[in-house]
Amino acid sequence: MIWLLMSWVFLFVEYAAAGWKGAEDSGVIALTPRIVAFSTFAVFFVGLGVGLLEVFFLDRLFKKYSLGRKVIFKFVFYFLFAHIIIFIFYPLAGAVETGASPLDDRILEKFSRFLVSVNFISTMVQLSFSLVVSLLYAAVSDSLGQNVLINFFTGKYHTPKKEERIFMFLDMRDSTTIAEKLGHVKYFELLGKYYQTMSDAIIKSYGEVYQYIGDEVVISWPIKRGLEKSRCVKCFFYIQNDFLKQAETFKKQFGVFPGFKAGMHMGEVTTGEVGALKTEIVFTGDVLNTTARIQSLCNQYKAELLISKDLYTQLEDYTTFQFHELGSMELKGKQQQVSILGVAHPS
Incomplete structure (x- = not known):
């Protein structure tokens, strides 16, 4: 163009x-x-x-x-x-x-x-x-990020806007142990390969990378795009599948195969441009804190993917995955309990 x-x-x-x-x-x-x-x-x-x-x-x-x-x-x-x-x-x-x-x-x-x-x-x-x-x-x-640049040009978030979005917080397992084993330089190379491997899956599921935070990536979808065909949930398993294809490459290049866990939730956020010396498009709202808390429970429940019931009830496709209700959890820093489900992909 x-x-x-x-x-x-x-x-x-x-x-x-x-x-x-x-x-x-x-x-x-x-x-x-x-x-x-x-x-x-x-x-x-x-x-x-x-x-x-x-x-x-x-x-x-x-x-x-x-x-x-x-x-x-x-x-x-x-x-x-x-x-x-x-x-x-x-x-x-x-x-x-x-x-x-x-x-x-x-x-x-x-x-x-x-x-x-x-x-x-x-x-x-x-x-x-x-x-x-x-x-x-x-x-x-x-x-x-392509969508971020387009939004800057169009001025979509020049003034703050409320919108419904889905978020996935995806975090590497045992990252501290891996970093100590590899050293800073080699670990940095691992992160590059780690994020590169999941890129095609994010694109395939129409996701947008909001932030890279160390070994954690935050992926976001506008509500309609993420719920359609349950793309937001499929994204996790697309990533998982792509990593399995690269397992031998990771082991040969770094001596380790990084696993990961993720939490997902949906809700209202305020989106806008902030910053003085550097302008960024940011999301603010309780949904981000809740998603981070859900992801932090993965180790406790030995789960790879946890989602909120709010998200579960809105999905279009229930047949592709196996859902397991874990009940209502009292998340740290929140007064109201949140119902959580584990998600697995049938073998």
Whole structure:
């Protein structure tokens, strides 16, 4: 979408500066409605290609590099990629303009004039600018979280809002013992692998990472999205399944296989932007404290996942899981008791 919007901006600027007619001696293709339509189509799919390369290849390849080096390496790669795109799409655009074959001598001759003209430099500047904007967006989105960045741009939480949300507090088991065994540096590497392994499951269940707190992650869902098909509960078992697939990798790389436990609850929170030197979107409300208390009971009940009855009664899917009522618990710091259920996935 960034590439598409930027292309429209540049096309408008070119139209305002030069009109619809191209200059034959400069190799510029006339800016006709057909060319605009072709350009829109081409740039959209180029942007899609860049996105696919980013998500499935380059982001993982350069994951260990700093933000600055990552952006530079990706920019060099994409800059070379842009040259390939020009060599493919210019002849195609020429064919759209003239109706001739993309390999027609007239089109190739015009292309050769374009490559030595100032318009080629202008085109590369445009592509480079689109690259920088999209790469910076991707980098900032990775740091803040995609939905958080979008909410900042739209100003959704510029003023505090009340909303219903579901929360999952997921915590590593025996983290202190593991940290002592591995040491600080190796434990930090373990955390990176730990959070990376659960990422696909969170995305698959439409969850949003609210916070990473040491070895604990807080995942959140808008109420409707989380309850639909019981995605919020399925998220835990998606994560569990992905960890089982990586068990040998964890043992080989770190000598341990980290387990985890989680608590879930739903309720009303107030959401808004806070901070002076650093602005963040935060949730406040009793639901977060209650969820943390529920999660703290996992060891006591030897459970992997505990949820509140408030959440249980709202779920859409009861057949996929096994629920065990544990009764009403008096949670630390709360006057009212909370009914809790253990959740297991049938083998």
